[in-house]
Structure formats: structure tokens, C-alpha cells
Amino acid sequence: MKISAFELIRAATGPLMILIMLFAVGYGAVMWERSHQEYLTVKATSMRFVSGQGVPTSSNWNMSIVNNGTLTFILGLVCQRTPRTNDCNTVAPSFSGYNPYYLKHGQSTWFMLANVNTTLPVWELHLQGWAWTSNQAPSSQDIVNVESVSIPTTEWIYYNSTGNTFGQ
Amino acid sequence: MQPNLKTGRFHRKKLFRLLVVLAGVLGSSSVVYFGLVIVLGTGEPIVIVASNSMEPAIDAGDLITVQRVASSQISVGSVIVYQKSLSNIRVVHRIICIVTRSSANCQNPWYPYLACFTPPCYYTKGDNDFAPDPWLVLSDEILAVWTGFRAPYLGMTILCLRQDLACPSPWAIVSVIALGTVVLSAIAIDLRISRTRGKSGQSETRDDVIEP
Numbered sequence: 615m616k617i618s619a620f621e622l623i624r625a626a627t628g629p630l631m632i633l634i635m636l637f638a639v640g641y642g643a644v645m646w647e648r649s650h651q652e653y654l655t656v657k658a659t660s661m662r663f664v665s666g667q668g669v670p671t672s673s674n675w676n677m678s679i680v681n682n683g684t685l686t687f688i689l690g691l692v693c694q695r696t697p698r699t700n701d702c703n704t705v706a707p708s709f710s711g712y713n714p715y716y717l718k719h720g721q722s723t724w725f726m727l728a729n730v731n732t733t734l735p736v737w738e739l740h741l742q743g744w745a746w747t748s749n750q751a752p753s754s755q756d757i758v759n760v761e762s763v764s765i766p767t768t769e770w771i772y773y774n775s776t777g778n779t780f781g782q
Numbered sequence: 783m784q785p786n787l788k789t790g791r792f793h794r795k796k797l798f799r800l801l802v803v804l805a806g807v808l809g810s811s812s813v814v815y816f817g818l819v820i821v822l823g824t825g826e827p828i829v830i831v832a833s834n835s836m837e838p839a840i841d842a843g844d845l846i847t848v849q850r851v852a853s854s855q856i857s858v859g860s861v862i863v864y865q866k867s868l869s870n871i872r873v874v875h876r877i878i879c880i881v882t883r884s885s886a887n888c889q890n891p892w893y894p895y896l897a898c899f900t901p902p903c904y905y906t907k908g909d910n911d912f913a914p915d916p917w918l919v920l921s922d923e924i925l926a927v928w929t930g931f932r933a934p935y936l937g938m939t940i941l942c943l944r945q946d947l948a949c950p951s952p953w954a955i956v957s958v959i960a961l962g963t964v965v966l967s968a969i970a971i972d973l974r975i976s977r978t979r980g981k982s983g984q985s986e987t988r989d990d991v992i993e994p
């Protein structure tokens with residue numbers, strides 16, 4: 615059976631068109647994504663002293679953060695790392711204890727950091743959070759689901775208590 | 783009756799050819815896929831990367847091939863696919879340090895609250911991420927290792943056709959319209975060619991009849 619060049623071109627036209635379409639759509643979507651990047655991040659804006667804990671090296675502070683990413687940020691655990699013992703002590707409630715427990719783009723909130731170790735001038739705080747990509751606000755059940763099945767991001771925040779400055 | 787019989791036979795022949803082509807496409811695709819399964823030793827040798835956490839090594843939208851390797855062959859710098867227990871998400875990230883029974887090559891205590899109770903444990907990080915992943919990966923959570931092969935953009939198209947959330951907003955619908963348009967165009971072109979050939983075939987036959 616002899617196949618002519620014409621038949622070969624005819625047979626290849628469909629698959630070639632589909633292959634070109636696949637690359638074109640993929641390229642277009644990737645380029646679109648690059649020019650409309652979405653990212654998950656929060657920025658610490660202030661830290662204010664609230665009260666002592668009865669010992670000179672431990673106190674309570676109010677921390678303010680703003681969602682400066684593009685995605686809704688569901689707040690998770692905050693812990694403070696102690697370099698000497700290499701331990702990370704929880705200093706804020708987990709997601710269910712926050713009000714609000716999620717931040718939309720540009721939204722800010724504050725919460726209390728309890729029992730912060732103030733021995734060192736620089737505090738290293740790890741703030742966990744989850745992305746919420748839907749346009750609808752997440753319900754408390756959504757948040758439980760997100761926490762159990764998806765991956766959190768961790769924002770590392772350094773606070774210099776002597777200079778009252780943040781590093782991230 | 784004769785022309786109808788001819789037309790019927792013609793349609794049956796076309797349908798048979800179409801089925802042969804479809805079977806060929808499906809068959810060869812299956813052979814390639816199961817060939818990869820056998821060669822690479824993993825049930826899912828092709829992975830679509832949806833995030834840009836591994837850029838520039840792997841871009842979002844890339845389609846990559848992965849293989850199963852022995853845990854002794856996994857080293858710092860390997861790009862692995864893992865799935866944490868209790869999570870349904872698969873992550874493609876690079877190993878930055880390994881904690882074994884005898885040693886740990888981790889320079890910094892990345893996350894002090896993460897302790898390795900059953901070594902080996904792997905710390906991982908996306909090349910494009912600032913911080914390492916906030917958990918330890920265990921040996922049995924590693925599904926495969928990246929072979930180094932990647933096909934750009936194809937994965938993103940598949941994500942868009944699947945209407946996956948990772949596809950940027952207008953492209954999910956664009957992909958469906960584009961695929962529909964291309965398939966319809968291919969059919970239209972094929973029909974047009976068939977008609978043109980049919981007509982020329984008829985005229986050739988008529989000429990043949992007239993000539994003698």
C-alpha cells in the first residue's frame with residue numbers, strides 16, 4: 615500500500631493543529647499567569663507592649679499584620695523560636711482563635727502574642743497560613759478542611775525590639 | 783439502489799478507517815504510557831507542575847517525568863515528588879538536607895519544632911521559595927524523583943482543559959473553545975478535501991468513460 619505525500623499531509627493536519635493549539639494555550643496561560651502573579655504573604659506592621667507576665671523576660675504584645683499578598687490568607691499558628699534551646703513556643707492562637715481568622719488582600723488585623731520571650735533583642739516569629747483561592751469567604755468548616763488537607767506557608771518575621779523594626 | 787449501496791459502503795469504509803485511526807492513536811498512547819510506567823518504575827511517571835515554586839528549574843505548567851529510585855540513591859539536591867500523609871496534595875520540591883540515624887547535614891535548624899523521630903527525614907524547599915517547607919518528609923512519603931525531563935506549557939493546557947484552579951482565570955474557558963475550534967476545523971478541512979477529491983475522482987471516471 616503506497617501512501618502519497620498528499621495523504622500524509624492530510625493525516626497529519628489534525629494532530630498537528632491540536633498539538634499547536636495545546637502549546638499555544640499553555641504558552642498563553644503561563645504568560646498570563648506571569649503577568650498576573652498571585653502570591654501569599656503577610657507583612658508585620660507594628661508591635662505594642664500590652665502587659666508583663668510577672669517575670670522580666672516574658673510579656674504580652676499586640677502584633678499587627680497586613681495581607682500584602684494577592685490571595686486571601688487564613689491565619690494559622692504563630693510561634694517564637696528560641697535559638698539557645700532551638701525550640702519554637704506557640705505565642706498566638708491557632709486559626710480558630712483569630713478574629714477575623716482570614717485576611718483578604720489589603721486587610722489588616724491585630725492579635726495578642728502571649729508569653730513572648732524577650733531575653734534576646736531580636737525575636738524570630740514563624741507565622742503559618744493557608745491560601746484561600748475562592749471568591750467566596752471561607753466558612754469555619756472550609757478552614758478546618760484547608761488546614762487538614764492542604765499545605766501551609768510559613769512567614770518568617772524578625773522583630774528587633776530595641777529598634778522597633780521588622781525584618782522578613 | 784446501486785448509488786445508495788455505494789454510499790453506504792463508502793460510509794462504512796470511512797467509519798472503519800476512522801476507528802482504525804482512533805485505535806491506533808489510543809493504542810500507541812497507551813503503549814508509550816505503560817512503557818514509561820515499566821521503565822521508570824512508578825505508577826504515575828508523568829506529573830504536571832502547577833506552581834512556580836521550583837522556578838527556574840521547573841516552570842509552572844511544565845509536564846515532567848519522574849522515576850522511582852531506592853532511598854539510598856536519594857541525596858541532597860534531588861528534586862522529589864512527595865505527598866504528606868493526611869494531605870491530598872503532591873509537592874515537587876528539592877531536598878536541602880537529610881537527617882539520618884548517624885548524621886544530619888542540616889546546617890541550620892530550619893524549623894525547631896520539627897523533630898525527626900524516625901530517620902531518615904528530608905527537609906525540602908522550592909528553589910523559588912524563601913523558606914523551606916514547614917514539615918519533614920519521611921521516606922515512605924516520597925513517591926518519585928524527577929528525571930530531569932520537562933515539556934513546557936503542555937501541563938498548563940491539561941490543567942486548563944481540566945478546569946483546574948491552577949489555570950489562570952480566562953484560560954480555562956479559552957482552552958475548551960480553542961480545542962473545540964481546532965477539532966471542528968480539522969473535521970471541516972478533512973471533509974473539504976474528501977469532497978474535492980471525490981469530485982475530481984468523478985470527473986476522472988467520466989473522462990475514462992468518454993474517452994474510449
